[in-house]
Amino acid sequence: MTIGILTALPCEANAVVSLLDDVGNFHDPQDQNHYWLGTVPSTDPARPHAVTVLMMSRDGTRSAAYYCANMLRTFPGIQVVIMAGIAGGMPRPRTPERHVRLGDIVVAADGIIDISHVRRERGRAEPRGRQAAGLISQRLLRAARELQLEDLRDVRRWAHYLNPERSPLAVRPPADTDVLYVRDIRVPHPDRPGGPSLDGLPRVHHGVIGSGDVLMRDEDARDELAERFPDMLAIEMEGSGIAASTAAEDRAWFMVRGVADYAEASGKNDLWHPFASYAAACYVRALLERTPALAGQAMRLGGRALPVLAAAEQVELEALLQRIPSGVDVQAVWQAAVPELPRPSPEMLATPAAAIEYLTGLNADAAGLHPAVVFVGRLGQALVADPVGAELLAWAEARAAAARAGAALQDRLGVPGERPPGPGPVLLVDIMADGIDRESCRIVPYLQDGDRSLPRPVPGGPADVPVSGLEDAARELVAEAERMWTRSDEPASIEFVMPLRLLNLPVQWFSGPRLFDRADPLCLEYTVTVRSRERMHETRVRRSWGNRWRQIDAKPFTGRVLWGAGRGDDQTLETWAGRLRADDRYAVVVLSEPPDSPWGRHELHAALVAGVPVILWDQRLSRPPDGTHGLDRLIAEPPELPGNTRRVRIEAHLAAATQPEHFGRWVALLWDDPRRLLTGPGAES
Structure with missing residues (x-):
């Protein structure tokens, strides 16, 4: 993890998590907090930011410092902590260019003023001025300036996400609820600078944010601060604690807030909280997309x-x-x-x-x-x-392969030929689920050489495509890979690294590149398998996963095959899953139903968590009574499953006219080698 995001309220955490890709949960036994993990694209298509999100159980600067310290202790690779959420705005109706309105986004580009850190002199308590400005993340500050430049050209990346068609959180409250009071009297807002291009959208303000253990509902105190600090945009309750905590660990901070009220009692309510939280989260996502990937801190x-x-x-x-x-x-x-x-x-x-x-x-x-x-x-x-x-x-x-020194390591270890040979050329198509739109995804292609070196990105990737457009995108990636494989005469493979909800897609039957006005299914030319994206990035199952994979590597095969809980025996899913976990000789699982069904999905999850590297299933929700006959035949030789699966798919294609229900048309294979991961530079998550 290289980016940490702290939130104080449930609506703030919900907004941030909804804008992450590949979201998962994490709990460390030595840390009582609950974390969400996910990714956000960076300027390098092959290196997304690895993000963790923590919601505080209470607000305030002291709480923020405590939670920030816990986060940095649990995730020592975090380089920047971002505070995202809502704040009370500081309106200036007489100065329209600096007037902050509800829903606007404020960025602490010029630092924080700790309004609780005061000097008492001659009966007055005055804030001591700007604090911790030097620890602002310079990378995020540069990205904010670039977004500011784009804003002047009417280009607003964050507005792409702040769209009600993408999320109900993006629905802006009615304009007549943005009410400003001066001495309990309702006053009109000045005309907004920026022209019609900003109609219905927030403005982004850059300046100073006040922070302190003060729930500000005082118009006089707010205006006194505004007069003393002309560039103060808003007031919140956590930023100075985060600045102090990150400074103690030599880390950087950044803060983005959405304006939810005017820090006074007359018009204060919770109506604008969800929208203001989401507006800030949208800006944070756009900010990170404009930021180069951060390298993890050395352990x-x-x-x-x-x-x-x-x-x-x-x-x-x-x-x-x-x-x-x-x-x-x-x-x-x-x-x-x-x-x-x-x-x-x-x-x-x-x-x-x-x-x-x-x-x-x-x-x-x-x-x-x-x-x-x-x-x-x-x-x-x-x-x-x-x-x-x-x-x-x-x-x-894995380390030697990353340095393209795999063969040199085998020579130094004195066991050339003892370990199984690497695959031929492999195209890995990494498919990331969109954190907002379930009908969209992002694909990043990688090539892997036969010496098991770690993958490297294919020119032209990544791409954001609808799920319905995956076949067309895969066809283009295969054509590009073939242009790069011209010197290889080894059989090639295609691995689709997929989120769980897409694992049952019949990717093996995607059409390949056209040749002489003919486009055959991929499975006729290549060995096509799928892999679990969630498990690839989950370190806690690596040990059991590796232990079971050794059964596949062994000559002869020493492992065992377990049929799904729905086959034969009258057993519950819990009993079946317990049996699977208790015996690490189970290296292959045959699902009783496809992952699209609730039962099949439970079996799949249990097998992935247990570290089972090879999972086979029939993709039909309803299959003929003898539908398992072909799967029985395939698992007779588990180590040969990739090649044998390709052969039965070819059989099914050739017999399509006479045997439309040939089981080879529906067989899916998850073949997940734990030694070959997308964990090189840029693929960490």
């Missing part, structure tokens, strides 16, 4: 940074090292991994973490292979009898 092992690793990889490695049993012969692992290096002091070889800490300060070799990665691989081999050994080895392979 530490033994007090020393690991500059060669991204944040997610550092967290994963640190968790693995904590599970290593005592008694490991670190000196023997060192000698086997890096015999060419001088042996360091005994302190450096006291623990695996200490040895890795030392090695991370060295350079990679000419092949791009880092000695710390080789050490972790050798450590995994030394712990082959322990489950953590395989995970360490898989971690080292």
Whole structure:
């Protein structure tokens, strides 16, 4: 996670979460707070921002500092904390260009003034001035200035989301409810600058926001602050706490607020809260879309940074090292991994973490292979009898693959050919669900080489398309991939990395590129499988997922196949799921119904959570009585499922005229190798 967003009210949290993509929940046993996780596109199509959202249980600067500190402790990779929500506006009807109205968006581009941090002198208490302005995120500030420039050209990215056709939260209250009082007398608003292009839309104001433990319902106090600070736009109750908390951790902050009232008692009500919250959230989304992706902060092992690793990889490695049993012969692992290096002091070889800490300060070799990665691989081999050994080895392979040094690592580990060969050319089509419009999605294509190197983006991606347009988009991506595969003579595969609600789409029958006025289904030319996008980005299932995948890798196959709870036995879904979790030899699950049905969806979720890497099903909601006959035939050889599934699909295509119900027409295969993830630079979520 690189972006944290704090909210104080349910309507604020609801607005922000509704504008995230790929939303999920997260709870850390050591943190009593509940978090939402999601992504927002950045300026780099292949590197979305990883965002976490936390709703405070109470407002106020002290609470904000507490919740912010908890968030940064749970997600140490966060670089910027954004406070998003509502505020009381500071109207200036005599100065139309600076007049703030209900629903307007205010951005603390010039800092915060802590109105609770005062100097008492000669009987008066006066705020001490601007605080923490130097810790404003410069990246977000640049993005805000760019949005400000676009606004002058009548281009408003945030208005794309603030559209009632996209969300009911975007419905603006009637104009006659925006009432301004002066000394309890209703006064008219001045004409709005900006002309007709802003009709029905908020204005975006940039300046200072006042913050303090004061629920402002005092017209006189508000106007006194407005006179003292001409660039103060609004007043809220959390920003100065966040500024203080982030400063203590050397992080940056930013604040965006929607104006929900005028900070006085006469006209104060909750009518504008939902719209003002959503307007601020829309601006935050547009702001992040205009911001380059942030790199995660380096984690530490033994007090020393690991500059060669991204944040997610550092967290994963640190968790693995904590599970290593005592008694490991670190000196023997060192000698086997890096015999060419001088042996360091005994302190450096006291623990695996200490040895890795030392090695991370060295350079990679000419092949791009880092000695710390080789050490972790050798450590995994030394712990082959322990489950953590395989995970360490898989971690080292993934890091080497990211550096295009997979073959070099296999040579250094001395086991060439022992692990299964990598696939041929692979096109991965990463499909992200739209956080607002269920009929829209974003696709990002990646190519993966046969040496199992991590994917790299395909030129031309990503693209926002309707779900109904996925077939056309996939056809173009396959054509582009073929242009890049011209030097390869290996069979190619296509993997659709999909959100759960789209997993039952018959992507294998999407039409491929036209050739000589003919367009065949993809499954005739390629091995087509699907993968779970949610699980790919969920680190908590990696261990069980990797353990079960080893059954698929084994020669001969050592795993077991479990049929869905709806087949044969009179058992409840809970009993079936418990049986699945209790035995990690189950590497293949055959669903009794497709994921589009409630029963099939429950079975699928249970299998994904348990870490089952291979899931097979018939895509028909209603199938013939003998509809399972073909699935029985397929699972006779689980490791050969991708190739065998393609063969039965070809059979179904050739027999379409005489056997329209051939089971090959409906078979779906989730083939999810946990070693091949979209977790390289830019694919973290």
